[in-house]
Amino acid sequence: xxxxxxxxxxxxxxxxxxxxxxxxxxxxxxxxxxxxxxxxxxxxxxxxxxxxxxxxxxxxxxxxxxxxxxxxxxxxxxxxxxxxxxxxxxxxxxxxxxxxxxxxxxxxxxxxxxxxxxxxxxxxxxxxxxxxxxxxxxxxxxxxxxxxxxxxxxxxxxxxxxxxxxxxxxxxxxxxxxxxxxxxxxxxxxxxxxxxxxxxxxxxxxxxxxxxxxxxxxxxxxxxxxxxxxxxxxxxxxxxxxxxxxxxxxxxxxxxxxxxxxxxxxxxxxxxxxxxxxxxxxxxxxxxxxxxxxxxxxxxxxxxxxxxxxxxxxxxxxxxxxxxxxxxxxxxxxxxxxxxxxxxxxxxxxxxxxxxxxxxxxxxxxxxxxxxxxxxxxxxxxxxxxxxxxxx
Amino acid sequence: xxxxxxxxxxxxxxxxxxxxxxxxxxxxxxxxxxxxxxxxxxxxxxxxxxxxxxxxxxxxxxxxxxxxxxxxxxxxxxxxxxxxxxxxxxxxxxxxxxxxxxxxxxxxxxxxxxxxxxxxxxxxxxxxxxxxxxxxxxxxxxxxxxxxxxxxxxxxxxxxxxxxxxxxxxxxxxxxxxxxxxxxxxxxxxxxxxxxxxxxxxxxxxxxxxxxxxxxxxxxxxxxxxxxxxxxxxxxxxxxxxxxxxxxxxxxxxxxxxxxxxxxxxxxxxxxxxxxxxxxxxxxxxxxxxxxxxxxxxxxxxxxxxxxxxxxxxxxxxxxxxxxxxxxxxxxxxxxxxxxxxxxxxxxxxxxxxxxxxxxxxxxxxxxxxxxxxxxxxxxxxxxxxxxxxxx
Numbered sequence: 001x002x003x004x005x006x007x008x009x010x011x012x013x014x015x016x017x018x019x020x021x022x023x024x025x026x027x028x029x030x031x032x033x034x035x036x037x038x039x040x041x042x043x044x045x046x047x048x049x050x051x052x053x054x055x056x057x058x059x060x061x062x063x064x065x066x067x068x069x070x071x072x073x074x075x076x077x078x079x080x081x082x083x084x085x086x087x088x089x090x091x092x093x094x095x096x097x098x099x100x101x102x103x104x105x106x107x108x109x110x111x112x113x114x115x116x117x118x119x120x121x122x123x124x125x126x127x128x129x130x131x132x133x134x135x136x137x138x139x140x141x142x143x144x145x146x147x148x149x150x151x152x153x154x155x156x157x158x159x160x161x162x163x164x165x166x167x168x169x170x171x172x173x174x175x176x177x178x179x180x181x182x183x184x185x186x187x188x189x190x191x192x193x194x195x196x197x198x199x200x201x202x203x204x205x206x207x208x209x210x211x212x213x214x215x216x217x218x219x220x221x222x223x224x225x226x227x228x229x230x231x232x233x234x235x236x237x238x239x240x241x242x243x244x245x246x247x248x249x250x251x252x253x254x255x256x257x258x259x260x261x262x263x264x265x266x267x268x269x270x271x272x273x274x275x276x277x278x279x280x281x282x283x284x285x286x287x288x289x290x291x292x293x294x295x296x297x298x299x300x301x302x303x304x305x306x307x308x309x310x311x312x313x314x315x316x317x318x319x320x321x322x323x324x325x326x327x328x329x330x331x332x333x334x335x336x337x338x339x340x341x342x343x344x345x346x347x348x349x350x351x352x353x354x355x356x357x358x359x360x361x362x363x364x365x366x367x368x369x370x371x372x373x374x375x376x377x378x379x380x381x382x383x384x385x386x387x388x389x390x391x392x
Numbered sequence: 393x394x395x396x397x398x399x400x401x402x403x404x405x406x407x408x409x410x411x412x413x414x415x416x417x418x419x420x421x422x423x424x425x426x427x428x429x430x431x432x433x434x435x436x437x438x439x440x441x442x443x444x445x446x447x448x449x450x451x452x453x454x455x456x457x458x459x460x461x462x463x464x465x466x467x468x469x470x471x472x473x474x475x476x477x478x479x480x481x482x483x484x485x486x487x488x489x490x491x492x493x494x495x496x497x498x499x500x501x502x503x504x505x506x507x508x509x510x511x512x513x514x515x516x517x518x519x520x521x522x523x524x525x526x527x528x529x530x531x532x533x534x535x536x537x538x539x540x541x542x543x544x545x546x547x548x549x550x551x552x553x554x555x556x557x558x559x560x561x562x563x564x565x566x567x568x569x570x571x572x573x574x575x576x577x578x579x580x581x582x583x584x585x586x587x588x589x590x591x592x593x594x595x596x597x598x599x600x601x602x603x604x605x606x607x608x609x610x611x612x613x614x615x616x617x618x619x620x621x622x623x624x625x626x627x628x629x630x631x632x633x634x635x636x637x638x639x640x641x642x643x644x645x646x647x648x649x650x651x652x653x654x655x656x657x658x659x660x661x662x663x664x665x666x667x668x669x670x671x672x673x674x675x676x677x678x679x680x681x682x683x684x685x686x687x688x689x690x691x692x693x694x695x696x697x698x699x700x701x702x703x704x705x706x707x708x709x710x711x712x713x714x715x716x717x718x719x720x721x722x723x724x725x726x727x728x729x730x731x732x733x734x735x736x737x738x739x740x741x742x743x744x745x746x747x748x749x750x751x752x753x754x755x756x757x758x759x760x761x762x763x764x765x766x767x768x769x770x771x772x773x774x775x776x777x778x779x780x781x782x783x784x
Contacts, residue, residue: 001590001618004558006506006528009649012656039452048447055440060431063634099491103658110527114398115507132656135502136398166396198393226393242455244662257401264404264524265657266495270636270665 030382050279062271068263070097071274101246104232117166124357142359149182174207174324177368206234207324227251311387325372349385422774442671454663460655462489463666493638496624509558516749534751541574566599566716569760598626599716619643703779717764741777
């Protein structure tokens, strides 16, 4: 039978990503390509205790159908944390629990995007977000960034160059893929520009809690007085991805529509897991856990930078990140990292070619290294191999 | 700020459903309106044991990012059950695990529907499916059914009346809202018609395991030799909705696209919960559990029918279902059950007005009763109240 699939699904092309994913499970290959946290840092023992509490003490209503917005105590806990950290004044009605922040991107898309709408984003940016947005048949304008964030004058020019700009999507802290962080001035300028043009900002902030420096800049919601900033968060990096728990914080009118979208998409995120994570957050010292895992990631990051200095060509440029999971390497302009990937796999190391993070695939000579999911001895082995690939 | 929401979200109207949901949490009102299984039948103790096993014995990879398709042992288990029951020959590559069968409907929509495509469905049909489909800006043609299933000649005429028919959506067993079941001849005829017109059939089968009769008709996938039947299943009614675990079974080409849609929607369904349910299915006697809960539901169903006979107007018509959670009442044609709802709420009983299940809202005099979520004493009290409302 010849199937009449939707146009959106025919537009989706994940050939390269599938190839990378397919190689991931090969135990002979050291993967520096994933966006994964480290399995040895997941608080499995504590989560077990919290699962036990859930099945012993919780109201049986957590096993039943419930509201799309999510488990009220967890929503309160997250909103309080957000308010404390960012001096905002959201309440439990401003949040919807999602299946990781990836579903946050999907639900925001479902709520806002018509076919042909334009999304303004950093260039490069998180590649799976591009795929999610593409599934709503939108177009992109990628905006250049420097070390302080998006170049705001370029953003404004881009907005004015089209008639149907709709959303601005950014990863403000320890960005995927570049590891870079927006400074406060750019955050304020971003809100000004978005407000002037009646655009909504989507702040995707899953790495916030993995910081190597004492102070993380405030969420962009802090600078929002018009209700046009949506903030996405996640427990995938701070606890573990297998929980599939994230959240969306936004003003009342937006969050009402997002809850409606959630309801018709999958009714609700599991209240069993929400209760369990709420138990964790109230019974254990989450801040201490974050400090511990951030220290491990900082160590691995520093080691990776030192190894890059030692083993990769001198022409390689990078900026050491202040948090998150990634280092972004710029190789000399004649190198095509996507074309080099099969050679790297042959040598037993996997990275993520930079080209796939660009809206226009215009830049060929970069790659993303993940240091979080690999232990130190494998990091050494992997980067030595990478050096062999790119020194040839 | 004036938000530019997507057209699809402005099309979604759930005013009445929100009203019903809002009343659900009022403990003074007996709800015969929900689509919920009974909380006292959830195997919480067993699930606790299985959670413990999960955190103690399972591979730590279940806490990590993984493939969109789902946890392989669970996929194998479900496919084997499906094959055994229906004499089909699917394998683990023919299934994707979803967040309940509601997400199955969403992912199928994402994979197949362009704006303006036509869905053919039973009339009445599951109202939240209509909302999900509507979020993809499709149109509906509702097809009349009799006690054997959809009237196939009407279906074929409807298909031929439009140029862009895309999917046929049906609930073949113990339908929501009518409780009716398709016979085997209609199932075979349905596949013939769909194949002749190059259409895909979506079989939504969440009530299959809640049967009051020894033999349930085969899944429509049994009669499919062209790969155009998609089957959706769920553990929400058989175990509990809070797990958010369902599945999609389809031919290779379709399931590949659905996995892609799943990937960009929310990466994967929680492998922690998938491992836990797999533990349950392999450690406990699931068939015995199904027999137990089906007996309770059958009892409640019989009681409800008897109470309807005794307390509701003689003009009321219904057919006693062979399984599932619902009885469908037809009142005399001058009754408008949506208009009567506030009066019922005033008296302390809630039902689901039939009108909301129709694609065209054409029929006003029906209502759906749920007997599964309420214990016997409350069933009596609720239907006595309902009698008072409709005998006035």
